[in-house]
Amino acid sequence: MDEHRGGAFGLELRHLRCLVAIVDAGSFTDAALDLGLSQAAVSRNLLALERVLGVRLLHRTSRTVAPTTAGVQVLARARVLLAGVDELVGEAATGHTRLRVGHAWSAFGRRTTEFQRVWRDRQPGVELRLIRHNTPTAGLAEGLCDLAVVRAPVDLDRWSHALVGHEPRYVALAADDPWARRRGVRLAEIASRTLVVDRRTGTTSPDLWPEHSRPAVEYTHDIDDWLAAIASGSRVGVTPQSTSAQYRRDGIVYRPLRDAAPVPVHLIWRRHDPHPATHAAVALAMELYRGDGGTRDGVRPRRP
Numbered sequence: 001m002d003e004h005r006g007g008a009f010g011l012e013l014r015h016l017r018c019l020v021a022i023v024d025a026g027s028f029t030d031a032a033l034d035l036g037l038s039q040a041a042v043s044r045n046l047l048a049l050e051r052v053l054g055v056r057l058l059h060r061t062s063r064t065v066a067p068t069t070a071g072v073q074v075l076a077r078a079r080v081l082l083a084g085v086d087e088l089v090g091e092a093a094t095g096h097t098r099l100r101v102g103h104a105w106s107a108f109g110r111r112t113t114e115f116q117r118v119w120r121d122r123q124p125g126v127e128l129r130l131i132r133h134n135t136p137t138a139g140l141a142e143g144l145c146d147l148a149v150v151r152a153p154v155d156l157d158r159w160s161h162a163l164v165g166h167e168p169r170y171v172a173l174a175a176d177d178p179w180a181r182r183r184g185v186r187l188a189e190i191a192s193r194t195l196v197v198d199r200r201t202g203t204t205s206p207d208l209w210p211e212h213s214r215p216a217v218e219y220t221h222d223i224d225d226w227l228a229a230i231a232s233g234s235r236v237g238v239t240p241q242s243t244s245a246q247y248r249r250d251g252i253v254y255r256p257l258r259d260a261a262p263v264p265v266h267l268i269w270r271r272h273d274p275h276p277a278t279h280a281a282v283a284l285a286m287e288l289y290r291g292d293g294g295t296r297d298g299v300r301p302r303r304p
Contacts, residue, residue: 013085015049016078018042019057022065023075049074098127099277102138102145104152104201105223109167109242111288118284126277134201134222140268147269147278149285151203151240159268162282165289166262169203170244170254172230172237177253179236184256191215193236196229198222203263204238227252240265265289 021031022042032039050057057071067075101107107130108115119128133139138148140159151167171185179185187208195215197204201222206214218235220226223243229235231251240263244254267285269278 010052015045016082018045019049019075020078022046023067027065097125098129099275099281100129100131100145102131102133102140102148104134104138106242106246107149108285110245115284115288123277123280136201146275147267147281150266150268151263152201160271161266161268163264164267164282164285165265167240167242167265168262169238169257169260170241171257172239173253173255174231174233175251175253176233180253182255184258186258187260190236194218194234196220196226196235196237198226203240208260223247
């Protein structure tokens with residue numbers, strides 16, 4: 001058993017590349033030409049792979065090469081592993097030419113398209129990618145993005161951060177809900193309804209209401225569950241304006257929540273080794289949220 005484990009650690013990427021090249025090229029000779037190696041080196045790598053795995057991978061004749069049953073399975077895994085390695089190398093090589101912005105529910109709401117277009121014009125050498133990930137840091141803690149848009153409460157002491165704007169809250173309702181005919185809803189009225197909340201990344205909690213008059217709460221797992229629960233007609237949701245802009249669905253309407261505090265929108269990023277384009281992204285987000293006349297989604301900033 002120990003020998004087998006020791007042999008497994010002898011597996012190298014060049015062994016897998018040779019296996020794939022032999023099968024794809026159809027012969028050891030052509031594989032050697034494709035890889036820029038000698039035919040003897042290709043043979044040695046294949047034998048080393050078979051020795052490490054303890055199985056025969058190819059049927060060889062004077063004219064043909066075909067994978068064995070085990071070889072078919074190993075070949076499929078080898079292709080996945082090699083593709084992952086190539087992607088890893090590519091990501092490392094283009095790390096500063098691609099900016100990944102994570103978000104849990106919505107990116108910049110109705111400003112998202114404008115953010116993408118302005119970014120393309122101003123930063124042609126840095127590709128922008130928006131990544132949705134339903135965690136409190138929208139994929140930043142998981143290493144999936146370079147900076148993240150967060151609206152839910154998060155430990156800002158752990159991350160570098162910037163407040164880029166505020167968004168008013170809206171009520172999400174089924175289209176046939178009696179409130180759907182109204183121009184707005186007040187916070188106290190929701191206490192009589194069942195409220196659906198995303199516990200992990202949502203911006204709404206029972207703390208918005210006085211302790212003695214809070215709505216009944218049901219928890220959902222993500223935006224799709226949240227929308228489905230509201231569309232059923234018996235529940236409502238409270239959400240920032242960005243959700244109403246990016247998640248328009250048949251059977252659901254959004255109405256302003258008249259007397260609730262707006263939701264702060266932060267960009268967060270790692271303190272150490274931030275992406276070089278981070279501050280350009282922060283500046284652009286602030287610019288778009290500021291908009292004309294200094295309003296924040298229709299909410300005037302408070303005077304100091």
